[in-house]
Amino acid sequence: MGKSRDIIAYLQAAPLMAVLLAFLVVPIGMIVVVSFWGATEFSIYPAFQFDNYAFLFGSPVTYKVFFATFKYAFITWIFTLSIGFTVAYFLAFHVRTQAMQTALFLLCTIPFLTSNIIRMISWIPFLGRNGIANQTLISWGLIDEPLEWLLYSDFSVILAFVHLYTLFMVVPIFNTMMRIDKSLIEAAYDNGATGLQTLWHVIVPLTKPGIMIGTIFVVTLVMGDFITVRFMSGSQKANVGRLISNDIALLQYPSAAATAVVLLCTVLIVIGVLLRFVNIRKEL
Amino acid sequence: MSKMRYSRRTVLKGGAAVAAASTLAAPMVWAQEIKDITLRQFGTGVSNLNDVATKVKEDLGFNLEMTALDSDSVTQRAATQPDSFDVADIEYWICKKVWPTGNLQAMDTSKIANYDKIVGTFRSGKLTPESVIAQGTAPHTVGFVEGPGGKTFADNETGWMTLIPTIYNADTLGIRPDLIGRPIESWTELLNPEFKGKASILDISSIGIMDMAMVCEAMGEIQYGDKGNMTKEEIDKTFAIFTEAKQNGQFRAFWKSFDESVNLMASGEVVIQSMWSPAITAVKSRGIPCVYQPLKEGYRSWGGGLGLSSSLSGMELDAAYEYINWYLSGWVGGYLMRQGYYSAVPETSKEFMSANEWGYWFEGKPATDVITSPTGDQLAKAGDVRDGGSFTERMGAVACWNSVMDENQYMVRKWNEFIAA
Structure with missing residues (x-):
């Protein structure tokens, strides 16, 4: 009886297994294999050499670019977290009726009905030298000269990231906040805790799994991005994704694969560290 | 079957x-x-x-x-x-x-x-x-x-x-004559500090490197054996000059697609940049002055x-x-x-062009009537002359062709570094 139950369980898991194997494990395996291959101008040839990695780790550009990638991820994380937490807190605790909550939540998602790229590119005319932002500031008399750093800078890259990914923070945090037992908060107040104390000692700890899930979303999205950095920096800045995309564009697949492997490992390490703080499975 | x-x-x-x-x-x-x-x-x-x-x-x-x-x-x-x-x-x-x-x-x-x-x-x-x-x-x-x-x-x-x-x-550099306000004659102007934060080049390595070479040669900084087939040393020197310029904020952006170059120029973000002929046409057809500037060192x-x-x-x-x-x-x-x-x-x-069109586009003669693009936008009025003149004047002044070099892989890696610099 027990045996046949096992088999049935395995069979039930088999389709998912097959899908993951075919579309996740095998492609990643291929990337790892190709990262050891060699490349000529127009083709790649099987080999087992460490040239790609040697070049990668030997170039100061790699470290610079990885640093830039972490910088983008970290700053974006700070902003998406503070904005996301505030929005979720407002929705969960200040909006009283559930109908209103749902309505406001849907409102948050409306911009996300358009394409990622469009939301990003629409910043360009807005922030440009003769864009709306600069013209408005000049007409208000706040500045005399257009601000150059509004566009094609780290500022614009991070602005776009925050705009694109804040919702990924709002949703999981809102979700965990909704499941906090309201009586816990009442108990905190009854025991004389101030609003801030309640926030810090009751709500934040209970919201940690949501924060962590949001963090994983944002960090992986930002670290894997290349198109936002390319457009919003006017191709002037680089992150790891752009290194990979440049290599691919120039047919240097093995070198791109090696960079991808290093990036994958880096992201996995980051997630591993994050998961040390909170046991998501237990909390879900 | x-x-x-x-x-x-x-x-x-x-x-x-x-x-x-x-x-x-x-x-x-x-x-x-x-x-x-x-x-x-x-x-x-x-x-x-x-x-x-x-x-x-x-x-x-x-x-x-x-x-x-x-x-x-x-x-x-x-x-x-x-x-x-x-x-x-x-x-x-x-x-x-x-x-x-x-x-x-x-x-x-x-x-x-x-x-x-x-x-x-x-x-x-x-x-x-x-x-x-x-x-x-x-x-x-x-x-x-x-x-x-x-x-x-x-x-x-x-x-x-x-x-x-x-x-x-x-190809040559495109400029916004209204925002520059003086004659441009040499490739060196791309790195002129006067245009700090208002210049751009294209982010396609094999073409961009040639524009860079035209600039470096015009500045007298590098004498190339063959711009289309540089040595590693020449590549290094070229990138050193451009990396320094980039770090000094010379470039507003780099462009990769035709549309990007048009937008950069039309919006005034950039006043001098590497550009392709129809991009100039596209800027002009929005009623914005833009010139495909012939330069004394010749064309790419x-x-x-x-x-x-x-x-x-x-x-x-x-x-x-x-x-x-x-x-x-x-x-x-x-x-x-x-x-x-x-x-x-x-x-x-x-046979598929009017005498006016043939004269303007090919022979470098002043237009006798309005010149319109195939899609109907007005590009030039009577009396205008094509930038650079006739076919033989333009194609006869080619200094180098787009190319791939023997050291292409090295150049590509250097290009990546330049973008990340």
Whole structure:
């Protein structure tokens, strides 16, 4: 009886297994294999050499670019977290009726009905030298000269990231906040805790799994991005994704694969560290 | 089915020979089956025009499917996905890169009706008998192979062409005269601190490096042996100069696609940048002044052509030859020349242009009437003269061709570093 139950369980898991194997494990395996291959101008040839990695780790550009990638991820994380937490807190605790909550939540998602790229590119005319932002500031008399750093800078890259990914923070945090037992908060107040104390000692700890899930979303999205950095920096800045995309564009697949492997490992390490703080499975 | 195809193909063979003999004024009446043929063409945006596909359907009866990609993607696709296309509309430097993969097949010039009328640049390499051949991947150096299946390029007209030339131009810097307000005469102006934060170059390494070289040479900083085939040392020096400029904030942005260059210029983010001729046209057609500035050091030139996929055979192959013959027969040439490009067989294009258009675009004469683009936008008014003058003045002042170098991989890595710097 027990045996046949096992088999049935395995069979039930088999389709998912097959899908993951075919579309996740095998492609990643291929990337790892190709990262050891060699490349000529127009083709790649099987080999087992460490040239790609040697070049990668030997170039100061790699470290610079990885640093830039972490910088983008970290700053974006700070902003998406503070904005996301505030929005979720407002929705969960200040909006009283559930109908209103749902309505406001849907409102948050409306911009996300358009394409990622469009939301990003629409910043360009807005922030440009003769864009709306600069013209408005000049007409208000706040500045005399257009601000150059509004566009094609780290500022614009991070602005776009925050705009694109804040919702990924709002949703999981809102979700965990909704499941906090309201009586816990009442108990905190009854025991004389101030609003801030309640926030810090009751709500934040209970919201940690949501924060962590949001963090994983944002960090992986930002670290894997290349198109936002390319457009919003006017191709002037680089992150790891752009290194990979440049290599691919120039047919240097093995070198791109090696960079991808290093990036994958880096992201996995980051997630591993994050998961040390909170046991998501237990909390879900 | 296959048998039927075979018989049709034999008929077609005869037809193609007749077509080659005549100048192919009207499309041949083919079997009904021709309507089912679809040729898949891909290439850079410059000549992948929907109007061409429409006209092909009208004149030749078969379908042409177009895909426009940027230069890097085009190279990638030609090199890695030979079955995804029938006709590759690529540049000569891409051909140099892609040809050794064997994904393209050589074309028999005896089947090309207007072969003898193709401009000398693509055959002997000389525009006029006195011309000096410019540096870089000059089209004729990668234009011929010894025979079908040949993997190495031949140095003379062998009768087997790698690409049939279709379109080419001489590129230079684009400027906003209204925002600069003084004459620009040299490539050095790209790095002039006066334009700090208002300059741009293109982020396509194989073309960008040439623009860089033109600038460095004009500044007198580097004397290149061959700009189209630099040594590692020359590459290092070139990037050192540009990296310093980048870190000093000389560049507002780098652009990769045609549209980006248009937007940068039209919005005033940039006042001087590497640019392509139709991008200038696009800026002008918005009513914004923009000049394709001829510079004393000469032009950086490029040429493109049509190549056939090696998997193309039978009826499709015949259709492809038919298409190429049609391409050179004038209509497309006229269309492209009215955008500011040049046709490989200018004399056939002449019939598809008004005397005013021919005078303005090709002969460098003042326009006698309004000049409009093929899509109807006004580009010049009576009395205007084309930037740079006539065909021979412009194509005769080419300093180098777009190219791939022996040290290309090294250059590419350096380019990556430059972007990240």
